[in-house]
Amino acid sequence: RKEVEQDPGPFNVPEGATVAFNCTYSNSASQSFFWYRQDCRKEPKLLMSVYSSGNEDGRFTAQLNRASQYISLLIRDSKLSDSATYLCVVTRGGADGLTFGKGTHLIIQP
């Protein structure tokens, strides 16, 4: 079983739509959780951290369910510029490296 699993997509959605991504992780010792976005042939960039209480940053909402080892990302009012690959990332924290999912490819269509 992969450590971090995501639906690779692609998700093709019209501009303005709401889209949701899910992710599951296998290591119950994971302590920190993130969503990164990666544009084609670029480095990943931090989109947002994910907290147990859920958190929102503008059009983006992230949720964490530790019991189910499940993370979600919701994008509202999607823009063309949201087209990218969204990476679910976990870490045990401290000095540990990040474990990446394979990513979910999102295409926003005009």
Add this chain to the structure above:
Amino acid sequence: GAVVSQHPSRVICKSGTSVKIECRSLDFQATTMFWYRQFPKKSLMLMATSNEGSKATYEQGVEKDKFLINHASLTLSTLTVTSAHPEDSSFYICSARLAGGFQETQYFGPGTRLLVL
């Protein structure tokens, strides 16, 4: 935000040569840097953790004698791919850890594309 640079951004080399990639944290000190590798259409995979002043910690399956890591200062880590072969062609990305706060964040360099002919 914190800025991490990598050099070179792209390198093409002949099989058997060694390639050095530099990773620098430009506006902060990084006691820990990480090296990742990403093959086409695959996820980023952690190769090793680089700690300033000590030996790097390699992930399972990564050959430490082939991928030499040196973390000489709080702002610089280098990865040397020794005797590179075509199967080493990949996108190599470093990150630096910004410590403190509730959740520690890693900032990524722009990556180095290596093509071994």
